[in-house]
Amino acid sequence: MNGDSPAKILKENVWTNNPIFIQILGICSTLAVTNNLTNTLIMTLGVMFVAAFTNITVSLLKQVIPRKVRMIVQTLIIAFYVIIVDILLRAYLPEISKSLGPYVGLIITNCIIMGRAEAFAQSHGPLISAWDGLTSGLGYMWVLMLIAFVREILGFGTVFGYAVLPETFTPWTIMVMAPSAFFLLGSVLWIAKAIILKKERGK
Amino acid sequence: MKKDSLIYTVLVTAVSAFIFVFLLSLANGATSEKVAENQRVLEAKAYLTAAGIAVKEDMDVEKELMTVFPQFDSARPYQETTLNGKKLIVAPFQGSGLWGTIYGVLGMSADFSRIVGMEILSHSETPGLGGRIDEAWFKDQFSGEYAVDGIVIRHGGGKGDTDKDNGEVDGITGASRTSDSLQQIINDQIDKMKSAKGGMN
Secondary structure, X not given: OOOOOHHHHHHHHHHHOOOOOOOOOOHHHHHHHOOOHHHHHHHHHHHHHHHHHHHHHHHHHOOOOOHHHHHHHHHHHHHHHHHHHHHHHHHHOHHHHHHHHHHOHHXXXXXXXXXXXHHOHXXXXXXXXXXXXXXXXXXXXXXXXXXXXXXXXXXXXXXXXXXXXXXXXXXXXXXXXXXXXHHHHHHHHHHHHHHHHHHHHHO | OOOOOHHHHHHHHHHHHHHHHHHHHHHHHHHHHHHHHHHHHHHHHHHHHHOOOOOOOXXXXXXXXXXXXXXXXXXXXXXXXXEOOXXXXXXXXXXXXXXXXXXXXXXXXXXXXXXXXXXXXXXXXXXXXXXXXXXXXXXXXXXXXXXXXXXXXEOOXXXXXXXXXXXXXXXXXXXXXXXXXXXXXXXXXXXXXXXXXXXXX
């Protein structure tokens, strides 16, 4: 796996091995934060940041950390970056910090980050690991943004808080609630799988 | 030292824990002033809104707060002021919502006949449902509302409630429990403010 090119990693993390619709990781936050585009954007940027820096740090420290305690140290590193994100949001973006509330802290338990640290950074150099973390975050981001776009426009009639649908539009309350994320995620999974399977059959 | 020996393991874990936590406390220390300032601005804005003043983007809210409440003292249970010849009493409140504690500030006319303004400081209600108590259309309903016998947050109807003299505000569809909780909190708060003011006079 050491010969992976950056382009191949990008394609895998964003499409063929996407953390959301192929690996089905990080679903809790997918359901929780996607009813509004602004929150989703900040949340996914947070995940990208944490994933990239966790991967760099784990990759740099992998020779030093004894195998027995590597998971604990990885969790420590992840928690460290998540708290940094939380502190920065509270200091410089108080409004967003207020509306994201507990979800920032929950990035710690996002399996994507732990998964990439364990599966990739443990066996690769720091630079390529950073790229892997960044692109994994990107794979997470575009799927969440897609879901958030549908939920916000149908649930509130807005995009990034700006009204785009006419006043007469009746918001679909269900889109604001968690179940709609299940329906939409299911649909995304279905469509993505259908496209991937069709390509494979074509070969 | 052998890498899988007990001493090495304990040492590495302890040292890395120390370093990371040390860096975090540095970051926390560096931003704590900014965070405290954000909190003060948020509270100052809430007091101003509760006193019926429209907060603008470029306002120096802390200065404005001292102008509106010349005797502002956060140690006291409520603040009093006279605006445009009307005596006001403003106090922070808290109470349990559906998921967590709702914090806010409530402003009343000094004779407790009407609510002047209501602002939510923090809450953990369902985003998009109960969380909408923090939206302007909902909070604005409280200003000027008749509240001699407390208020009622209405369910159903679907027509809204523009009558400022009936002591009723329109609830949030899909958030009956949050509406009920908030109604309880506001009414308790009005009673508390009445007895706090009565006890001091």
